Amino acid sequence: MISDPTTILGNLNGEKNYLVILKPENLQQNIDSLINFLVNKRQWNCIYLSLNKPYLALKKSLEQKNYNLKKFFFIDAVGGSETEGIDNVIFIPSSSTLTTIDISITQLSQFTQSHGFVLIDTLEGLLINNESNVLANFIKSVVRKSSKYNSKTIVLSSGGGEPQTSFSKETQPLQNVSQSVSLNIPSTHAAGSFIVRASTEYLNSDQPNSAASDSVTLTTTTPTEIPATTSGGGGGGGRVINKTSPITGETITPPEYLIDISTRILEEYKKVNPGKKVLMELTLYNLGTEEIKDATINYCIKNSNEEIIKCSKETAIIYTKIQLVKEFFIPRNIEEGRYYIVTEVTYNKEKNKISSETSFEVTESTFDTQKDFIKSYLLPLGLGILILMILIILILVYENRKKPKKIPKYPKAKQPRIIKNKKNMRTSRNIFSRLREFIENSYKKHPKNSVRGLINRKVYSEDGDYIGKVKEVTLKNNGLEDLKIKLSKKYKFKAKGIIVNYRHVKSTNEIVIVDKHVLRTINEKLSSFNNQNL
Numbered sequence: 001m002i003s004d005p006t007t008i009l010g011n012l013n014g015e016k017n018y019l020v021i022l023k024p025e026n027l028q029q030n031i032d033s034l035i036n037f038l039v040n041k042r043q044w045n046c047i048y049l050s051l052n053k054p055y056l057a058l059k060k061s062l063e064q065k066n067y068n069l070k071k072f073f074f075i076d077a078v079g080g081s082e083t084e085g086i087d088n089v090i091f092i093p094s095s096s097t098l099t100t101i102d103i104s105i106t107q108l109s110q111f112t113q114s115h116g117f118v119l120i121d122t123l124e125g126l127l128i129n130n131e132s133n134v135l136a137n138f139i140k141s142v143v144r145k146s147s148k149y150n151s152k153t154i155v156l157s158s159g160g161g162e163p164q165t166s167f168s169k170e171t172q173p174l175q176n177v178s179q180s181v182s183l184n185i186p187s188t189h190a191a192g193s194f195i196v197r198a199s200t201e202y203l204n205s206d207q208p209n210s211a212a213s214d215s216v217t218l219t220t221t222t223p224t225e226i227p228a229t230t231s232g233g234g235g236g237g238g239r240v241i242n243k244t245s246p247i248t249g250e251t252i253t254p255p256e257y258l259i260d261i262s263t264r265i266l267e268e269y270k271k272v273n274p275g276k277k278v279l280m281e282l283t284l285y286n287l288g289t290e291e292i293k294d295a296t297i298n299y300c301i302k303n304s305n306e307e308i309i310k311c312s313k314e315t316a317i318i319y320t321k322i323q324l325v326k327e328f329f330i331p332r333n334i335e336e337g338r339y340y341i342v343t344e345v346t347y348n349k350e351k352n353k354i355s356s357e358t359s360f361e362v363t364e365s366t367f368d369t370q371k372d373f374i375k376s377y378l379l380p381l382g383l384g385i386l387i388l389m390i391l392i393i394l395i396l397v398y399e400n401r402k403k404p405k406k407i408p409k410y411p412k413a414k415q416p417r418i419i420k421n422k423k424n425m426r427t428s429r430n431i432f433s434r435l436r437e438f439i440e441n442s443y444k445k446h447p448k449n450s451v452r453g454l455i456n457r458k459v460y461s462e463d464g465d466y467i468g469k470v471k472e473v474t475l476k477n478n479g480l481e482d483l484k485i486k487l488s489k490k491y492k493f494k495a496k497g498i499i500v501n502y503r504h505v506k507s508t509n510e511i512v513i514v515d516k517h518v519l520r521t522i523n524e525k526l527s528s529f530n531n532q533n534l
Contacts, residue, residue: 016152017143017146017147017152017153017154017155018152018154018155019123019155019157020034020154020155020157021157021158022156022157022158023158027158031121032065034119034154035062035067035119036065038117039067039071040067042115043071043115044071044112044115044116044117045071045072045112045115045117046071046072046073046112046116046118046119047072047073047075047105047108047111047112047116047117047118047119048072048073048074048075048119048121049075049077049101049105049118049120049121050074050075050076050077050078050121051077051078051095051120051121051122051125051126052078052121052122052125053078053121054076054078055074055076055078055086055089057217058074058076059074069088070088072088073088073089073090073108073111074088074089074090075089075090075092075101075104075105075108076089076090076091076092077092077094077095077101077125078095090104090108092104094129095125095126095128095129095130096129096130096260097354098126098130098134098135099261099354099355099356101138102138102141102142103355105118105142105145106145109145109146109148109149109151110149112146112149112151113149113150113151114149114150115151116151116152117146117151117153117154118142118146118151118152118153118154119154119156120139120142120153120154120155121156122155122156122157122158123155123156123157124157124158126138131262133262133264134260134262137264137356137357137358139153139155141357196216256288256289256290257288257290257292257347257348257352258286258352259284259285259287259288259292259318259345259347259352259354260285260287260354261282261283261284261343261354261355261356262282262283262285262356263280263281263282263283263341263356263357263358264280264281264358265278265279265280265281265341265358265359265360266279266280266281266325270360270361271360271362271363272330272360272362272363273330273362273363273364274331274332274333274334274362274364275329275330275331275332276329277327277328277329277330278327278330278360279325279326279327279328280328280343280358281323281324281325281326282297282324282326282343283321283322283323283324284297284318284321284322284323284345285320285321286319286320286321291317291319292317292318292347292348293317294315294347294349295315295316295317295318295345295346295347296313296314296315296345296346296347296350297313297314297315297316297343297344297345298311298312298343298344298345298346299311299312299313299326299328299341299342299343300341300344301328301339301340301341301342302339302340303335303337303338303339303340304337304338304339304340309331309334310328310331318347328341330362334362336362336363336364337361337362338359338360338361338362339359339360339361340357340358340359341357341358341359341360342355342356342357343355343356451473451475451480454470454473454483454508454512455470455471455472455473456469456470456471457469457470457508457510457511457512458511458512459483459485459511459513459514460511460512460513460514461513461514461515461516461518461519462506462515462516463516463519465519466488467485467487467488467514467519467522468486468487468488468491468497469485469486470483470485470486471484471485471486471497472484474499479502480502481501481502482499482500482501482502483499483500483502483505483512484497484498484499485497485498485499487522491522491526492526498518500514500518504517504518
């Protein structure tokens with residue numbers, strides 16, 4: 001909060017815009033100081049958005065201070081009456097119609113081009129009738145238009161220091177409620193014409209919020225004129241409220257057809273890639289007394305140069321409030337940058353119009369960059385390598401076809417041997433029996449742990465010494481009990497084999513492995529047998 005606004009306006013030639021929070025006790029004095037600095041010293045034009053004083057009171061105040069009114073264009077959002085013959089003022093019915101105010105500032109933007117500023121007096125006047133998010137979008141729109149025309153935006157605020165009061169009351173449906181309210185005006189408050197506003201918020205109802213206003217004039221009086229009941233703070237004097245028009249006490253009748261609009265981009269879609277989609281939430285409020293059946297909603301996506309990318313439209317019926325989530329597909333060939341979705345609603349047989357805009361940003365993704373690289377470089381390179389490989393294969397096939405084919409020489413078939421005696425016949429039987437045994441073992445394999453699968457398996461010790469082959473398997477209680485092993489010829493026993501208990505078997509895969517105890521027993525028997533022979 002500052003006491004002299006001219007101290008921060010030295011570098012207004014830059015790209016900055018300002019929110020100036022002024023002390024309430026010196027509010028009017030600081031506003032005069034700021035206007036004098038920019039209009040008289042800098043010779044800048046001013047679009048004055050007045051939210052506290054009607055046009056006639058503001059004009060009179062500026063004329064008394066010898067300002068050149070040709071440097072001003074006024075937007076009276078207090079609700080003042082239109083006057084014929086005045087060409088430098090636009091009258092707005094209420095500060096709640098932000099769209100109308102925004103359109104008016106756009107129409108007047110060339111008035112402040114290069115050397116000018118938009119003065120919003122004050123922010124609190126807008127906050128009374130508008131939600132904070134809607135007001136924030138409005139301020140952004142004004143700042144963006146000012147930057148486009150190389151002008152400035154200055155928003156004044158009293159820091160919420162104006163006198164105010166509030167109360168809550170429980171009501172019944174269709175009940176009329178009246179309440180007397182008093183405001184304590186400090187003796188240091190600025191003199192002049194001001195607006196007294198009353199806003200109503202319905203907490204447990206779909207009824208939209210409403211507001212009403214009236215104007216009062218604060219004048220400075222001499223100490224002898226101060227009533228005895230007024231505290232004036234010594235010789236500084238107090239303020240006497242002189243109402244410019246009496247409060248009628250009549251019920252304020254809302255218009256039949258009135259719409260307010262709010263748009264916002266969903267958080268995860270504020271930054272998107274080309275070819276993706278954007279989701280926008282649209283809320284329409286019917287503030288009138290009649291339902292609106294002919295609302296036409298137009299959507300347009302524009303870039304920062306106001307060039308239209310694409311548009312669409314639809315119709316809707318608005319009873320009290322509707323909320324929509326709209327989906328917009330972004331073209332794949334769109335450039336990077338900031339884009340704006342402008343939503344315009346026409347209704348009441350196209351006699352009324354309201355609009356809102358919100359923005360999103362288009363950025364190129366890393367995946368798209370990689371895809372372009374693959375498409376531009378890797379794909380042609382891979383295609384070229386593939387064509388080269390096909391050519392090499394075709395050449396090799398052609399060369400092989402040219403070579404003469406060699407006819408293979410098969411050996412002459414041997415004459416079969418004639419078996420002439422019995423010995424040769426027995427030998428032949430043994431050969432055929434062994435061949436049959438080999439084929440059966442090769443093609444009729446049994447499970448390794450089954451009884452038939454263990455027959456003729458070679459038996460080794462844990463150290464890898466060959467012992468013999470399994471010839472028989474003894475079963476007991478549905479399990480394997482013993483293995484009868486035919487010993488190898490290197491063990492010169494009278495007995496041809498041994499019986500090994502199955503608990504000594506370590507493994508039964510392609511071969512049977514027994515523990516060292518079996519081999520040790522065999523060696524002991526062999527040594528005792530040799531000693532007996534000696």
